């Protein structure tokens with residue numbers, strides 16, 4: 001594959017990304033009218049996602065991890081009802097959009113290189129999808145809501161019972177969809193270690209402008225059915241029994257940490273280290289009783305709760321946390337598990353680096369916020385999972401190179 005040529009044409013297209021994306025979707029929907037119904041009503045985040053995805057693939061084409069990543073992605077795209085015919089239609093429209101946007105840079109060689117590259121990506125994704133179907137895995141898991149507990153005005157813990165066996169590891173997340181917000185999927189951490197009855201908890205904070213989080217907190221009730229996608233994510237336990245670890249969570253970032261602690265309480269009661277639970281105010285320490293119960297089963301872990309002072313901005317809690325982290329020692333010896341809002345993750349990860357925590361021992365996933373208006377940088381890990389909130393095709397929004 002001619003990587004330099006792929007990258008140089010992509011650089012030309014990227015400069016007019018807005019145009020390319022508009023052309024792509026117009027071409028796709030015009031040539032395949034039935035396909036529009038597979039996409040959400042609100043296409044704005046979708047547009048960002050396309051370019052983010054392409055950027056990722058173009059930058060990672062020589063990464064040996066790309067094939068397995070694409071196979072997992074193909075497996076995951078079964079929930080969007082992506083068929084081989086749809087992959088072919090998307091490829092045709094993508095090349096048409098590139099040809100139209102790249103102008104003189106779209107040479108015969110460039111077209112050949114892109115046809116080959118897209119073919120490779122589509123084949124790997126379809127391979128992942130076919131293997132998952134052959135293994136009897138559903139495209140998604142229908143899951144009945146069996147519990148809905150509110151905490152304060154804008155937080156709820158939902159308990160779901162998947163109708164088919166749904167496997168996940170403590171610390172992972174899954175895509176969630178509701179018929180209340182058709183064809184939209186959002187990612188939520190699963191707030192428990194696997195249970196015998198197969199139920200899973202979602203901790204949902206209602207986010208401004210977030211149609212899904214609003215539906216889950218305010219609308220959805222027991223008896224309703226949601227859809228779950230296969231669980232994924234890398235913030236799973238990787239600490240040897242008895243090993244030192246620090247868990248740091250903010251807001252509903254408590255969900256994956258709670259799942260990890262449940263697992264540790266069952267399998268590694270000698271675990272040693274510390275837990276920091278951060279919330280915007282005392283009323284939002286919604287998991288406190290459960291934390292206490294888990295901490296009692298894990299006597300080697302100290303628990304610190306941190307909130308903002310009354311009437312102070314919520315981010316004051318983060319400042320307080322950073323001060324507390326600076327007074328802790330032995331960072332290079334600790335595995336660190338980190339979960340919370342993206343701005344929080346970025347700030348804490350930076351400070352942990354300064355404090356000497358080993359970067360490959362700091363684990364976190366970046367879950368996109370449910371609201372359209374929340375802005376934060378997109379990371380490679382999240383690109384293809386959910387639409388990043390950043391406007392990729394707005395040059396002013398791009399990180400400087």
Ligand SMILES: NC(=O)C1=CN([C@@H]2O[C@H](COP(=O)(O)OP(=O)(O)OC[C@H]3O[C@@H](n4cnc5c(N)ncnc54)[C@H](O)[C@@H]3O)[C@@H](O)[C@H]2O)C=CC1
Nearest residue numbers: 189205250251252253279280314317318339340341343344
């Ligand atoms: N696996 C993960 O990492 C998970 C991440 N989340 C994310 O957490 C968020 C949910 O937020 P809420 O529960 O409403 O939390 P929140 O908005 O109440 O924030 C909790 C605390 O996080 C800190 N924080 C928030 N924004 C910050 C920023 N920009 N910079 C520095 N610190 C900041 C503050 O200390 C605040 O008190 C969503 O964005 C969601 O995607 C939620 C669950 C799991």
